[in-house]
Amino acid sequence: MRICLVRPTFGSRFQVTPPLSLGYLSSALKKAGYSDVTLMDGSLDLLTPEQAASRLRDMGGAEVVGIQVYTGSHLWARDFAAILKREFPKTTVVVGGPHVTSLKSHAMDFIGADYGVIGEGEIPAVALMAYLEGKTQDPAKVPGLFYRKDGRWTHAEEQYGFIKDANTIPFPDWELLQPEKYFEFMEGATMPLRGKRPAPILTSRGCPYLCTFCSSGLTNKRIMRYRNPRNIVDEIKFLKEKYGVNEIFFSDDNLTMDIKRAEEIFDLLINEGVNVHWRAPNGIRLDRLTPALVEKMARSGGYYVGVGVETGNEEVMKQIKKRVDLNIVRSVINLLHKHKIMVSGFFMCGLRGETAAQVEDSVRFALSVPFDRIQVSNYIPYPGSEDFSVIFQEDKPEIYAQNVAKFQESEYVPHFQEMSLDEIIAIQKGFIRRFYLRPRVILGFFLNLKFSQIVAIWRHPFIQRWFSRKQKWF
Numbered sequence: 001m002r003i004c005l006v007r008p009t010f011g012s013r014f015q016v017t018p019p020l021s022l023g024y025l026s027s028a029l030k031k032a033g034y035s036d037v038t039l040m041d042g043s044l045d046l047l048t049p050e051q052a053a054s055r056l057r058d059m060g061g062a063e064v065v066g067i068q069v070y071t072g073s074h075l076w077a078r079d080f081a082a083i084l085k086r087e088f089p090k091t092t093v094v095v096g097g098p099h100v101t102s103l104k105s106h107a108m109d110f111i112g113a114d115y116g117v118i119g120e121g122e123i124p125a126v127a128l129m130a131y132l133e134g135k136t137q138d139p140a141k142v143p144g145l146f147y148r149k150d151g152r153w154t155h156a157e158e159q160y161g162f163i164k165d166a167n168t169i170p171f172p173d174w175e176l177l178q179p180e181k182y183f184e185f186m187e188g189a190t191m192p193l194r195g196k197r198p199a200p201i202l203t204s205r206g207c208p209y210l211c212t213f214c215s216s217g218l219t220n221k222r223i224m225r226y227r228n229p230r231n232i233v234d235e236i237k238f239l240k241e242k243y244g245v246n247e248i249f250f251s252d253d254n255l256t257m258d259i260k261r262a263e264e265i266f267d268l269l270i271n272e273g274v275n276v277h278w279r280a281p282n283g284i285r286l287d288r289l290t291p292a293l294v295e296k297m298a299r300s301g302g303y304y305v306g307v308g309v310e311t312g313n314e315e316v317m318k319q320i321k322k323r324v325d326l327n328i329v330r331s332v333i334n335l336l337h338k339h340k341i342m343v344s345g346f347f348m349c350g351l352r353g354e355t356a357a358q359v360e361d362s363v364r365f366a367l368s369v370p371f372d373r374i375q376v377s378n379y380i381p382y383p384g385s386e387d388f389s390v391i392f393q394e395d396k397p398e399i400y401a402q403n404v405a406k407f408q409e410s411e412y413v414p415h416f417q418e419m420s421l422d423e424i425i426a427i428q429k430g431f432i433r434r435f436y437l438r439p440r441v442i443l444g445f446f447l448n449l450k451f452s453q454i455v456a457i458w459r460h461p462f463i464q465r466w467f468s469r470k471q472k473w474f
Contacts (some may be wrong), residue, residue, distance in 0.1 A: 001032055001036065001063050001064060001129060001132070001133065002036045002038075002060075002061070002062045002063050002064070002066045002081035003029060003034060003036060003037045003038070003062060003065075003066065003129070004037075004038045004039075004040060004056060004059070004062035004064070004065045004066070005022045005025060005026060005037065005038070005039050005040070005065075005066045005068070006021060006038070006039075006040045006041075006042065006052065006065060006066065006067045006068065006080070007019045007041045007042055007043050007044075007067075007068050008042045008043070008067065008068070008069070008070075008073035008076035008077050008080070009038075009042035009045075009046055009047055009048075009073070009442075010043055010072060010073055010074060011046075013043070013044070013046065013185045014185070014189070015185065015186055015187075015188070015189075016041075016043050016044050016182060016185045016186070017182055017185075017186055017199075017200045017249065017251075018040075018172075018174075018177040018178075018179050018181075018182050018199065019041060019043075019068065019177070020172050020177075020200055020201075020202055020251065021068060021097075021121070022039060022066075022068060022176075022177075023126050023172025023173045023174065023176060023177045024121075024122055024169060024172050025066065025121050025122060025171035026039070026079050026172070026176045027122075027169070027171060027172055027173045028121075028122035028123075028125060028126055028169070028170070029125055029126060029129065030173065031170055032126040032129070033042050034126075034129055036205065036323070036406060037173070037176060037226070038059060038062070038176075039176050039177065040055060040056065040059075042076065042384070042464035044181060044182065044185070049076055049079040049080035049082075049083055050083065052080055053080065053083040053084065053087060053088075056084075056088070056285070061088055061091065062088075062091060062098075062334060063090075063091060063092065063132075064091070064092045064094060064129070064132065065084060065088075065091055065092070065093050065094070065438045066094045066095070066096065066121075066125070066457075067080065067081065067093070067094070067095045067096075067097075067111075067113070068095075068096060068097045069096065069097040069098075069099040069100050069107070069111065070096050070097055070098055070099055071098065071099045071102075071382055071383055073099075074099050074107065074110065074111065074408055075408075077095060077096055077111050078110055078111045078112060081093050081095070081111050081112045081113050082112060085112065092114050092115070092132060093107070093112075093113040093114050093115075094114065094115045094116070094117060094125075094128065095107070095111055095113040095114060095115075095116050095117070095209065096116065096117035096118075096121045096124075098120055098215060098218075098219060098382075098384060099215075099383060100116045100117065100118065100146070101118050101119055101160075101218055101219050101384065101413070101458040102215055102218055102382075102383035102384030102388075103383050103384075103404060103408075104116070104118065104146060104148075104153065105153040106401065106404045106405070106408070108146060108153055108407070109153075110405070110408045110409075111113075114147075115145060115146065115147050116145075116147075116153075117127065117144050117145065117146070118144045118145075118146055118155070118160055118161065118194075118204075119144045119159075119160035119161035119162050119219055120144070120160075120161045120162055120219065120220075120311070121144070121161055122161070122163060122169065122302070123143050123144065123161050123162075123163065123227055124142060124143050124144035124145055124161040124348055127141070127142040127143060127145075128142050128145060139154050139156065140154075140157050141156065141157065141354060142156050143158040143160070143161050144156060144158065144159065144160050144161030144162075158379060160219075160221070162221065163205065163225065164225070165225065166204065166205055166226060166227045167223040167227055167228050167231060169227075169292075171235050174238075174239065174242070174243070174285070178252050179199045179239065179243050179245065179331065180197070180243055182198075182199075183196065183197050183198065186198045186249070188304075188375045190344070190445065191279075191304050191342065191344070191372070191373055192370075192448055193277075194246055194247060194277040194303060195245075195246035195247025195276065195277045196246065196247075197243065197244045197245050197246050197247065198245065198246075198247040198248070198249055199239050199243065199245045199247075199248065199249070200248075200249040200250075200251045201232065201235060201236060201239075201248055201249070201250060201251065202227075202251050203226070203227050203232045203250060203252050203255065203265065204224060204225060204226045204227060204252050204253075204254060204255070204257070204258075205220055205225045206220040206221070206222065206223050206224040206253070206254075207220060207222060207253040207254055208222050208223075208224055208254075208257075209222075209321070209322075209323065210222075210321045210386075211310075211320055211321055211322050211385075212319070212320045212321050212352065212385060212386040212387045213310075213320055213348070213351065213352070213379065213381070213382070213386075213387050214382070214385055215382045215383060215384030215385040215388070216253060216383075218384040219384075224254065224257060224258070226261055227259055229261060229264040229265045229267075229268055230268065231273065232265055233265065233268040233269060236248055236269070236274060236276060237272075237274060240274065240276060241319075245276070246275075246276055246277065246305045247276060247277040247278065247279070248276050248277070248278040248301075249278070249279060249280075249281055250277075250278060250279070250280045250281075250282075251281075251282055252280075252282060253282055253283075254285060254288070255280050255282075256284050256288045256289060256293060257285065257287065257288055259288060259289075259290060260291055262293060262297075263293055263296055265300075266293075266296035266297055266299070266302075267296060267300075269300035270296065270299050270300050271303060273380075275299075275301070276301050276417070277301045277303060278300070278301045278302050278303070279302070279303065279304040279305065280302070280304075280305040281304075281306055282306065283305070283306040283307055283308040283346055284305050284306070284307060285307075285308075285324075286307050286309075286324060286325075286328060286329060286332045287324070287325065287328065289332055289335070289336075291335060291380060292341050294335050294336055294338075294341065295339055297339070297341060298339035298340060299342055301360055302341055303340065303341055303342060304341065304342045304343075304344070305336065305341060305342075305343060305344070306344045306345075306346055306375070307332075307333075307343055307344070307345055307346065308322070308324070308345075309324055309326075309329065309345050309346060309347060309365075309366075310324070310347060310348050310351070310359045311345065311347065311348065311351065311354070311361070311362050312326065312347075312362035312363070312364060312365025312366065313354075313358040313361040313362060313365075314326065315358070316353075316358050316361075318352050319351070319352070319353060320351055320352075321386075326365065329345075329365075329369055330368075330370070331371050333369060333370055333371065334456065336368065342372040342373070343371055343372055343373075344371065344372065344373040344374060344375055345366055345369070345371040345373075345374045345375070346374070346375050347362050347366060347374060347375070347376045347377070347431070348376070348377050348378070348379045348426050349362075349376060349377070349378050349379060349424050349425075349428040349431060349463075350379040350417065350419055350421075350424035350427070350428075351379045351417075352381070352387045352390070352391065352416055352417065353417060353418065354378070354379075354419075355418060355425060356418075356419060356423070359427050362431070362436060363430075363431050363435075366431070366435055367434065367435065367438075371435075372441075372444060373441075374431075374432075374435050376428050376431045376432050376435075377428070378421070378424050378425050378428050379424065381413060381416070383404075383407075383427075390408060390416075391414055391416045392404060392407070392414060393414070411438070
């Protein structure tokens with residue numbers, strides 16, 4: 001059975017990394033005997049739906065096309081699925097990813113696929129292939145499958161695809177992913193890479209926290225599952241030996257959640273002389289760091305981490321359930337600096353119920369703490385989050401359905417706070433200017449500046465938005 005896995009484009013190549021989730025799907029399929037798996041990365045190649053369909057035609061088509069759908073790429077997925085239905089009527093179209101897991105029937109009706117996968121895809125993908133081949137007869141037995149029955153979308157008996165033991169999963173299919181294609185696009189905008197051949201790696205799945213703006217808990221059930229340190233370091237060595245990788249992006253939501261395990265990972269990197277640089281761009285918890293751990297982070301090649309703060313206002317911090325103690329931020333950053341690890345603080349503007357005065361508290365906080373860099377995002381209510389359920393009125397099914405339909409079609413977001421989107425983005429821009437246009441930050445930026453960073457800055461979606469007259473949520 002010929003299977004094509006597809007990642008839509010987001011319209012920019014800024015920090016495009018190999019799609020690990022599709023690499024994991026391919027490994028699971030090949031392990032089960034489905035060896036004819038190809039990858040089409042619309043993000044890497046900036047493909048329109050029409051170009052993707054043309055490329056699929058040149059590849060000889062596929063019996064099954066699996067599309068990874070994030071919120072923001074759902075319009076692309078819908079248009080591509082429509083072309084597939086028209087030009088490849090015998091092809092089975094399957095969609096999965098956070099957007100589908102969060103919105104279920106609303107997403108399926110919008111995109112127009114044959115099947116949806118809810119949750120993690122490895123187990124459902126293999127079981128679905130067996131069903132499509134006629135080896136099994138009942139779609140309800142395919143874990144995580146969302147399918148039509150009597151004209152309505154329905155869940156399989158096991159509603160979510162879920163990997164209980166992260167150590168049972170093979171490495172991503174790196175031969176399919178071809179990491180060398182991504183090296184030139186992974187440069188950071190504000191902090192240059194120390195290695196020129198980077199690759200991402202995922203050492204755990206899950207997040208136990210309850211942040212109201214985040215949807216990850218819906219997919220991972222807020223259950224942490226950890227890969228064994230030996231397995232992780234073996235993958236890093238494999239990437240270094242086969243592809244010359246010399247920098248690792250740890251893509252976990254919680255790399256240091258289990259402090260003992262994190263120390264074991266870094267001990268192996270140190271003791272075995274793996275000699276790679278690494279960064280943690282997705283952020284780590286400030287309250288999951290100790291002096292001993294930070295020392296090992298630095299000795300093992302760590303030089304740059306993100307830390308999620310989101311707000312400098314205590315009341316907002318409680319509202320979003322982030323549970324970050326603002327009183328420890330300065331001391332932990334000083335600890336990281338002691339070991340020459342640079343820190344980027346993550347903040348958001350326009351959180352649900354947040355006022356302009358409370359955002360100003362965040363600005364003052366960011367200016368008072370010795371962050372090396374910051375990332376400031378305009379708040380977006382993502383499907384699957386607690387905030388989305390409240391803002392879109394999930395407790396009122398008819399209103400919710402109408403709101404979600406408009407959201408998917410035109411980025412409609414119901415009014416939920418005093419500030420407009422234009423006001424939020426204006427505040428966001430001011431936040432960034434006030435932080436970066438200071439002598440210490442400017443000097444640090446230009447002392448490290450590389451030409452590859454200039455290219456990365458120009459590719460950054462926020463730069464395009466900065467000069468746009470019409471502001472959009474995504």
